Amino acid sequence: MFPSMTERVPTTTAENISQRIRRQTKATIVQVAAEGSVAIERRLGELDQEWGIERILEANAATASLVGLTLGVTVNKKFLILPAIVAGCLLQQSIHGWSPPQAMLRRMGFRTRSEIEQERYALKALRGDFIDVRKAFEVMTGDGIDKAMNAVKI
Numbered sequence: 174m175f176p177s178m179t180e181r182v183p184t185t186t187a188e189n190i191s192q193r194i195r196r197q198t199k200a201t202i203v204q205v206a207a208e209g210s211v212a213i214e215r216r217l218g219e220l221d222q223e224w225g226i227e228r229i230l231e232a233n234a235a236t237a238s239l240v241g242l243t244l245g246v247t248v249n250k251k252f253l254i255l256p257a258i259v260a261g262c263l264l265q266q267s268i269h270g271w272s273p274p275q276a277m278l279r280r281m282g283f284r285t286r287s288e289i290e291q292e293r294y295a296l297k298a299l300r301g302d303f304i305d306v307r308k309a310f311e312v313m314t315g316d317g318i319d320k321a322m323n324a325v326k327i
Contacts, residue, residue, distance in 0.1 A: 182226060183288075185271035186279045194284055198292050206299045213300050220293050225286035226278050230266060233274060234259045 183191055205216045224232075241255025266272040297303065 182270055182285045190279050202295050213296050217296055220289055223289050226283040234263050
């Protein structure tokens with residue numbers, strides 16, 4: 174069976190690498206929280222700009238494909254093997270959640286979108302974004318649901 178979208182990359186990453194990424198994320202949260210609300214705001218802005226590993230893989234694959242096609246058309250047809258290899262890696266990534274470039278990027282510390290969002294929600298909780306959510310749900314008003322949805326807004 175195929176892994177779910179959120180599990181694809183972590184389940185195909187070596188445990189020691191996943192643990193290192195998790196430790197680094199926790200250390201960042203602790204450091205930013207200790208620096209206060211201005212640092213939390215700054216870090217949330219940085220997280221808005223951080224690319225997940227899936228997006229990095231897509232951008233690199235598109236670049237390599239275009240380079241291979243350009244070289245294949247202008248220099249030598251043998252360069253057309255590059256887009257074929259890239260397409261194979263993308264297919265393997267989409268089906269199994271693993272590809273050779275992904276393994277290298279994970280070792281370099283790149284995170285999935287879910288891992289980035291975990292950090293975002295932890296910082297939002299520390300900032301106090303979720304304090305009024307429980308009270309709002311207890312009242313069960315339409316406004317309460319809006320507050321809950323806004324609290325987890327990406």
